[in-house]
Amino acid sequence: METRTDISSLGEFGLIEHLTKNIEFSNASSILGVGDDAAVIDHFGKQTVITTDMLVEGIHFDLMYTPLKHLGYKSVVVNLSDIYAMNASPTQITISIALSNRFSVEALEEFYEGVYAACEAYQVDLIGGDTTSSKSGFVISITAVGEVAPDQFVQRSTAQKGDLLCVSGDLGAAFLGLTLLERERKIYLENPKIQPDLENEQYIVGRLLKPEARKDIIAFLTVNGIRPTAMMDISDGLSSEILHICKKSELGCVLYEEKIPIHEDSRQAAFKFGLDPTACALSGGEDYELLFTIPQADYDKLVLNEQISVVGYMTEPEAGAHIITKGGNKFKITAQGWNAFKEP
Amino acid sequence: METRTDISSLGEFGLIEHLTKNIEFSNASSILGVGDDAAVIDHFGKQTVITTDMLVEGIHFDLMYTPLKHLGYKSVVVNLSDIYAMNASPTQITISIALSNRFSVEALEEFYEGVYAACEAYQVDLIGGDTTSSKSGFVISITAVGEVAPDQFVQRSTAQKGDLLCVSGDLGAAFLGLTLLERERKIYLENPKIQPDLENEQYIVGRLLKPEARKDIIAFLTVNGIRPTAMMDISDGLSSEILHICKKSELGCVLYEEKIPIHEDSRQAAFKFGLDPTACALSGGEDYELLFTIPQADYDKLVLNEQISVVGYMTEPEAGAHIITKGGNKFKITAQGWNAFKEP
Numbered sequence: 001m002e003t004r005t006d007i008s009s010l011g012e013f014g015l016i017e018h019l020t021k022n023i024e025f026s027n028a029s030s031i032l033g034v035g036d037d038a039a040v041i042d043h044f045g046k047q048t049v050i051t052t053d054m055l056v057e058g059i060h061f062d063l064m065y066t067p068l069k070h071l072g073y074k075s076v077v078v079n080l081s082d083i084y085a086m087n088a089s090p091t092q093i094t095i096s097i098a099l100s101n102r103f104s105v106e107a108l109e110e111f112y113e114g115v116y117a118a119c120e121a122y123q124v125d126l127i128g129g130d131t132t133s134s135k136s137g138f139v140i141s142i143t144a145v146g147e148v149a150p151d152q153f154v155q156r157s158t159a160q161k162g163d164l165l166c167v168s169g170d171l172g173a174a175f176l177g178l179t180l181l182e183r184e185r186k187i188y189l190e191n192p193k194i195q196p197d198l199e200n201e202q203y204i205v206g207r208l209l210k211p212e213a214r215k216d217i218i219a220f221l222t223v224n225g226i227r228p229t230a231m232m233d234i235s236d237g238l239s240s241e242i243l244h245i246c247k248k249s250e251l252g253c254v255l256y257e258e259k260i261p262i263h264e265d266s267r268q269a270a271f272k273f274g275l276d277p278t279a280c281a282l283s284g285g286e287d288y289e290l291l292f293t294i295p296q297a298d299y300d301k302l303v304l305n306e307q308i309s310v311v312g313y314m315t316e317p318e319a320g321a322h323i324i325t326k327g328g329n330k331f332k333i334t335a336q337g338w339n340a341f342k343e344p
Numbered sequence: 345m346e347t348r349t350d351i352s353s354l355g356e357f358g359l360i361e362h363l364t365k366n367i368e369f370s371n372a373s374s375i376l377g378v379g380d381d382a383a384v385i386d387h388f389g390k391q392t393v394i395t396t397d398m399l400v401e402g403i404h405f406d407l408m409y410t411p412l413k414h415l416g417y418k419s420v421v422v423n424l425s426d427i428y429a430m431n432a433s434p435t436q437i438t439i440s441i442a443l444s445n446r447f448s449v450e451a452l453e454e455f456y457e458g459v460y461a462a463c464e465a466y467q468v469d470l471i472g473g474d475t476t477s478s479k480s481g482f483v484i485s486i487t488a489v490g491e492v493a494p495d496q497f498v499q500r501s502t503a504q505k506g507d508l509l510c511v512s513g514d515l516g517a518a519f520l521g522l523t524l525l526e527r528e529r530k531i532y533l534e535n536p537k538i539q540p541d542l543e544n545e546q547y548i549v550g551r552l553l554k555p556e557a558r559k560d561i562i563a564f565l566t567v568n569g570i571r572p573t574a575m576m577d578i579s580d581g582l583s584s585e586i587l588h589i590c591k592k593s594e595l596g597c598v599l600y601e602e603k604i605p606i607h608e609d610s611r612q613a614a615f616k617f618g619l620d621p622t623a624c625a626l627s628g629g630e631d632y633e634l635l636f637t638i639p640q641a642d643y644d645k646l647v648l649n650e651q652i653s654v655v656g657y658m659t660e661p662e663a664g665a666h667i668i669t670k671g672g673n674k675f676k677i678t679a680q681g682w683n684a685f686k687e688p
Contacts, residue, residue, distance in 0.1 A: 031391065032497070032499065035500075035592070036430065036499050036500055036501075036576070037395060037425075037426040037429040037430050037575075037576055037577060038393045038394055038395035038426050038427055038429070038430045038432070038488075039393070039394050039395070040391050040392070040393050040430070040492070040497050041391065041392040041393075041394060042391050042392075042494070043387040043389075043390075043392065045387075046387075047384050047385065047386050047387070048384070048385040048386075048387065048392060048489075049382045049383070049384050050382055050383050050384075050385060050436075050438060050471065050472065050487075050489065051381060051382035051383070051438075051472060052438040052439075052440050052472060052474055052485070052487055053440070053474050054440040054441070054442055054474045054476050054483075054485060056442045056476055056477065056478050056479070056483070058479040059442070059476060059477050059478065059479065060476070081381075082381040082382050083381070083382055085381035085382070086380065086381050086382045088382070092394075094394060094395075094396040094487060095396075096396050096397070096485050097398070098398055098400045098403070098483060127394065128394065128395060128396060129396060130396055130397050130398045130485075132398050132400055132403060132404070133400065133403050134400050134403065134481070134483075135400070135401075135402040135403065135480070135481060136479070136480040136481060137478070137479060137480060139398070139400070139442060139478075139483045139485075141396070141398060141440050141474075141483075141485030143394075143396055143487040144382075145392075145394065146382070148384070150386070153376070153384050155376065155380050156379075156380050156381075157380075231381075232380070232381055233381060248379070
């Protein structure tokens with residue numbers, strides 16, 4: 001029989017103690033962690049980078065098809081992705097959660113297993129947080145702290161005209177994974193006897209449920225002496241993020257449809273669902289890949305990295321932001337990224 | 345007619361831009377703020393202190409009697425209180441909120457007015473955050489960053505035997521304010537024609553709805569060369585916090601009931617509600633006063649400060665934690681502080 005321990009039996013402090021008792025620090029800068037009013041971080045002449053993200057049940061995730069361990073892992077990763085997107089290295093996180101009594105201690109342990117797995121994978125220290133009750137859904141708020149050598153951080157606003165527009169990995173898969181799981185959820189709700197058909201869909205489902213932050217790309221850029229002129233992570237879809245860089249850098253751009261990296265499994269899945277793979281890459285979200293610009297002179301330094309695609313270039317602002325389709329047509333890029341406040 | 349702008353009409357980015365457009369930094373350490381993947385903080389040979397707190401509608405606040413501006417102010421203050429409790433100075437905050445469409449842009453502006461008022465009052469910079477949708481309640485998560493000279497932070501675990509136990513301000517008022525507002529809420533729900541009777545209750549209501557963090561006490565201790573041996577803020581009631589210090593410092597203590605600072609208005613309110621004022625101070629929460637220990641040798645340095653009360657002293661651990669009542673009886677101190685997971 002599965003054990004089910006009521007959270008109220010431990011109380012808030014007992015619960016935090018229980019969930020954090022095995023923490024070991026990876027970073028010398030982590031001076032003091034969980035258990036006091038605040039945590040303490042040391043610096044050694046670096047700058048601190050800080051970011052925060054909130055994930056809300058029913059908006060950002062559906063517990064019906066999101067294993068809690070994956071949710072814990074992903075919650076950390078999406079924050080680390082923002083730190084890498086600053087050209088910085090993540091070092092610490094704090095995590096606050098609100099949850100209702102319907103969760104057991106065991107369920108929360110599973111969630112924390114994922115949190116610790118991500119901390120381990122990215123060598124990040126959990127140094128604090130808050131655990132509280134909620135009348136309804138599960139809410140997760142994570143703040144990630146990172147470090148960067150003075151003034152080596154990279155903003156969105158500093159791309160230059162003529163710079164090459166680059167993307168890591170491939171795009172659209174997470175959105176297709178979501179489309180698949182939402183479809184299976186509906187089928188299941190209509191007929192609980194039908195088991196979900198996820199065969200051959202590991203790639204797109206994995207990209208949704210267990211994304212990774214591109215630590216490897218930042219390491220590659222550093223080792224090869226490439227400092228992006230502008231950078232951000234792709235969480236709301238490529239078109240929305242490209243428009244951010246254009247707007248903040250006061251530039252236009254040209255994007256080539258044929259250059260947008262799309263995984264073969266994503267392409268197959270898109271066709272199966274009657275969707276355009278390019279549209280999934282442009283407007284789907286949650287890829288957590290990096291979008292960055294580099295001077296043309298740096299092209300030779302990254303051309304051999306198969307994990308990086310050059311997808312276009314930056315232009316003067318008057319030219320606007322356009323995509324050239326495979327058929328040679330030119331369209332204005334419009335933001336159709338995810339809007340948390342859009343009516344469903 | 346009151347204006348009501350739908351949040352969805354601005355979208356997530358428009359909303360953030362709208363709410364953060366007037367930010368001006370107070371701290372030289374704030375290098376980069378809202379608008380990129382992460383914020384950047386510089387250090388100049390100090391240590392960074394970081395804390396996070398989550399406030400959930402229906403658990404931590406009731407919008408029926410909590411004005412949004414006060415809620416914004418309080419959300420910031422409760423986090424700053426944790427930074428001061430480390431003997432550090434707050435410098436930056438990030439703020440994440442989840443809210444449903446029933447909120448208008450104007451309502452959110454009111455909330456942010458309170459956030460900015462607190463930033464202004466405590467000279468803290470808002471440097472980032474996340475704004476997202478919620479299916480039900482309003483959830484606020486704030487992370488505060490502060491700085492402290494290397495190794496000058498004060499933990500809970502470092503009190504010494506014989507140290508004096510000190511408390512700032514007065515206790516129990518916020519709990520009494522909550523009791524009053526809950527009573528008025530019930531009366532109102534039963535008969536909406538009856539207007540709330542809050543006359544002569546400004547003090548206790550104010551302590552609940554607009555608490556302040558004790559920046560002044562930290563400044564006083566610094567100026568007078570007093571470094572507490574241990575310190576924490578009182579958010580869950582005096583008894584619960586004293587037990588934290590005892591447990592973490594591996595000590596016992598003696599607390600004198602007659603020394604516990606209680607405001608005359610709190611005493612009156614307690615009698616009106618048939619409550620014991622001492623019980624309100626011991627077990628009520630949300631006072632956001634400081635609890636700290638000092639060596640006996642430092643007594644003369646703070647005896648003239650009317651905002652600080654010496655309420656007891658630390659003993660060997662075997663003696664346990666006890667309170668001596670006004671009648672001369674000795675009782676074990678038990679934690680009856682607020683537990684977010686306790687069944688109501």
